[in-house]
Amino acid sequence: MTEMAIRYRGVSKVYPDGTTAVDNLDLDVPSGSLTVFVGPSGCGKTTSLRMLNRMVDPTSGVVEVNGQDVSSIPAAQLRRSMGYVMQQSGLLPHKTVEDNIATVPRLNGVSKKESRANARELLGSVGLDESLATRYPAQLSGGQQQRVGVARALAADPPVLLMDEPFSAVDPVVRQDLQHELLDLQKRLHRTIIFVTHDIDEAILLGNRVAVFARGGRLAQYATPEELLRAPADDFVADFIGRDRGFRSLSFENAAVALQPVTVLAADTGERTVVGPGSENPAPWQGTGAAASSDWVLAVDERRHPLGWLPVRSGGEAAGREELRVGGTLWHEGDSLRTALDAALSSPSGQAVAVHEDGSVAGVVPGEDVMRAIEEQRATRHHGAEQA
Amino acid sequence: MNWLTNNWPAVLELAGAHLMQSVVPVVIGLLISVPLARLAAGNRWLRPLFVTGSSLLYTIPSLTLFVVLPLILGTRITAVSNVIVALTLYVIAILVRSCVDAFESLDRDVLQAATAMGYKPARRFFGVELPLAVPVMIAGLRVATVSNISMVSVGAVIGIQSLGTLFTDGLRRSIVAEIVVGIVATVVIAVVLDQLLRLLGHTMTRWQRTGTAAPHASARRRDDTGDGADTGGARGAAGALATVESGGASA
Numbered sequence: 001m002t003e004m005a006i007r008y009r010g011v012s013k014v015y016p017d018g019t020t021a022v023d024n025l026d027l028d029v030p031s032g033s034l035t036v037f038v039g040p041s042g043c044g045k046t047t048s049l050r051m052l053n054r055m056v057d058p059t060s061g062v063v064e065v066n067g068q069d070v071s072s073i074p075a076a077q078l079r080r081s082m083g084y085v086m087q088q089s090g091l092l093p094h095k096t097v098e099d100n101i102a103t104v105p106r107l108n109g110v111s112k113k114e115s116r117a118n119a120r121e122l123l124g125s126v127g128l129d130e131s132l133a134t135r136y137p138a139q140l141s142g143g144q145q146q147r148v149g150v151a152r153a154l155a156a157d158p159p160v161l162l163m164d165e166p167f168s169a170v171d172p173v174v175r176q177d178l179q180h181e182l183l184d185l186q187k188r189l190h191r192t193i194i195f196v197t198h199d200i201d202e203a204i205l206l207g208n209r210v211a212v213f214a215r216g217g218r219l220a221q222y223a224t225p226e227e228l229l230r231a232p233a234d235d236f237v238a239d240f241i242g243r244d245r246g247f248r249s250l251s252f253e254n255a256a257v258a259l260q261p262v263t264v265l266a267a268d269t270g271e272r273t274v275v276g277p278g279s280e281n282p283a284p285w286q287g288t289g290a291a292a293s294s295d296w297v298l299a300v301d302e303r304r305h306p307l308g309w310l311p312v313r314s315g316g317e318a319a320g321r322e323e324l325r326v327g328g329t330l331w332h333e334g335d336s337l338r339t340a341l342d343a344a345l346s347s348p349s350g351q352a353v354a355v356h357e358d359g360s361v362a363g364v365v366p367g368e369d370v371m372r373a374i375e376e377q378r379a380t381r382h383h384g385a386e387q388a
Numbered sequence: 389m390n391w392l393t394n395n396w397p398a399v400l401e402l403a404g405a406h407l408m409q410s411v412v413p414v415v416i417g418l419l420i421s422v423p424l425a426r427l428a429a430g431n432r433w434l435r436p437l438f439v440t441g442s443s444l445l446y447t448i449p450s451l452t453l454f455v456v457l458p459l460i461l462g463t464r465i466t467a468v469s470n471v472i473v474a475l476t477l478y479v480i481a482i483l484v485r486s487c488v489d490a491f492e493s494l495d496r497d498v499l500q501a502a503t504a505m506g507y508k509p510a511r512r513f514f515g516v517e518l519p520l521a522v523p524v525m526i527a528g529l530r531v532a533t534v535s536n537i538s539m540v541s542v543g544a545v546i547g548i549q550s551l552g553t554l555f556t557d558g559l560r561r562s563i564v565a566e567i568v569v570g571i572v573a574t575v576v577i578a579v580v581l582d583q584l585l586r587l588l589g590h591t592m593t594r595w596q597r598t599g600t601a602a603p604h605a606s607a608r609r610r611d612d613t614g615d616g617a618d619t620g621g622a623r624g625a626a627g628a629l630a631t632v633e634s635g636g637a638s639a
């Protein structure tokens with residue numbers, strides 16, 4: 001049994017104006033996991049989150065953090081044990097970056113000097129330069145402000161982090177960076193994180209488990225992202241997740257596939273070599289072996305960037321340049337299964353072309369290998385889900 | 389000029405008295421207005437009560453107040469304390485309003501973030517709300533100070549010493565130079581104090597004008613505090629100027 005960091009027991013919240021924001025919520029959040037609350041606007045995500053740090057008091061039911069009823073813990077003390085990040089960073093505009101980060105340690109009585117030194121260290125761990133320490137929040141970009149917000153939430157080393165749509169006000173590129181950095185951070189820190197978003201893709205990317213809320217404050221489904229995509233509990237969830245969910249479910253898995261060697265044809269010299277695992281330096285083409293038996297050769301330019309595929313004639317001769325088939329999408333090592341599958345499907349040879357960071361050919365992954373990896377992925381995930 | 393060379397020690401003494409009578413009420417008035425305004429801000433019952441109530445104070449003509457206060461306070465009619473009390477009331481009339489504006493202009497997200505981090509109410513007030521309210525508050529403070537400096541002179545009519553004494557004395561004895569010195573000295577004090585306050589506000593709100601922000605951040609900053617401060621200040625100043633004029637006329 002995993003230890004539960006957070007428990008909601010029959011929790012409801014009805015605001016004085018009669019709005020039911022949360023309706024009889026039962027939810028257990030395991031220690032050290034990243035749990036996402038997702039759902040359309042007004043479905044009670046923020047309210048549920050704020051009942052954890054007593055910013056909102058439940059109308060009925062019990063909220064427990066680490067086995068303790070939160071209503072029995074003094075509010076300020078409870079809040080200092082939880083990092084809180086919100087959409088508009090909420091940084092104190094009259095304090096410098098370092099003093100913002102040092103806020104909670106200062107409230108806890110840590111000396112100015114010590115808490116500032118700690119703040120500067122934290123800047124590095126959220127990907128910011130130390131030179132920003134003495135700036136005011138207004139001198140930062142939106143993305144930088146959110147990073148400072150995360151650093152501030154981490155400053156007192158809280159076991160629980162509450163994040164309310166922390167990345168939804170920044171542009172998509174920055175958001176992607178922040179999402180991946182959060183995952184990296186979580187890999188190192190293993191905090192119990194509750195992350196609120198209305199973006200299902202973000203939920204699937206980040207969550208160990210995802211709680212889908214429906215209008216009226218009802219919890220519609222609480223499951224791993226994979227279960228959610230594969231078996232939505234009801235029409236509401238299926239609708240909320242949207243189209244392509246089978247295909248999309250591949251996008252959060254790194255493709256555990258082995259590269260195969262491929263025969264490449266230098267377009268300028270007409271020279272054939274074999275590129276791929278086991279041939280650090282391109283081996284001369286022998287006319288035999290797995291790579292040689294393929295019906296296709298991959299044409300490359302002088303930097304060995306892929307140009308496209310050429311069919312191999314029965315005699316072993318590659319077709320002329322006029323028959324070049326422009327290749328499909330490319331797969332970089334570490335990319336997801338979804339990218340690998342797309343690369344294979346879009347390739348005339350049925351093989352996904354893998355490239356190094358510099359864009360030169362690294363090898364290929366046959367489509368059937370990608371499919372096998374998908375199958376294996378499903379098996380292990382299923383197994384993992386049963387264990388949890 | 390001759391008049392001044394012969395009388396400058398007396399002028400200095402009157403200027404000192406004038407300064408004291410205008411600054412002390414500002415300080416006391418501020419200490420009273422801030423807690424009143426904080427209670428009233430966002431409160432459905434207290435807000436109209438305090439804001440309307442305090443602005444009604446301004447409709448009492450200053451001369452009337454100077455004459456009536458001794459009866460209420462049991463002081464001599466020429467006691468400086470009458471001026472101090474009267475002007476404190478006027479300061480409250482101006483400042484409650486602008487301090488309410490200041491507290492209501494605070495960014496709710498920032499306040500919620502402070503609470504969520506574990507600020508207790510008192511510390512949040514002194515550590516977050518007050519410093520962030522300064523930009524709007526300073527505007528009201530400047531108006532109150534300048535208006536006080538002009539109103540202190542009225543006390544001279546009933547014999548309370550200030551730079552106003554130079555007008556009354558100069559009129560009675562027909563010394564034009566004395567009147568001119570009185571006017572110039574009053575203006576100089578007003579301008580100097582106003583600029584000092586502006587400077588004070590400037591240093592206390594460095595965080596607000598920190599130039600090189602990214603467009604996104606600076607746009608938001610303007611929404612949250614900058615604009616609020618400007619309009620609040622302008623509104624406060626315009627309102628107070630109008631009342632200064634009417635106050636002056638009624639005196």
Ligand SMILES: Nc1ncnc2c1ncn2[C@@H]1O[C@H](COP(=O)(O)OP(=O)(O)OP(=O)(O)O)[C@@H](O)[C@H]1O
Binds near residue numbers: 020021044198
């Ligand atoms: N203080 C309040 N008083 C009255 N009603 C409220 C209050 N706060 C929230 N509500 C209502 O409760 C419901 C849930 O609000 P909540 O903020 O929890 O939703 P949410 O899921 O976070 O939405 P969003 O995605 O828009 O942030 C909404 O209908 C909202 O209008």
Ligand SMILES: [Mg+2]
Binds near residue numbers: 046047
């Ligand atoms: Mg919300």
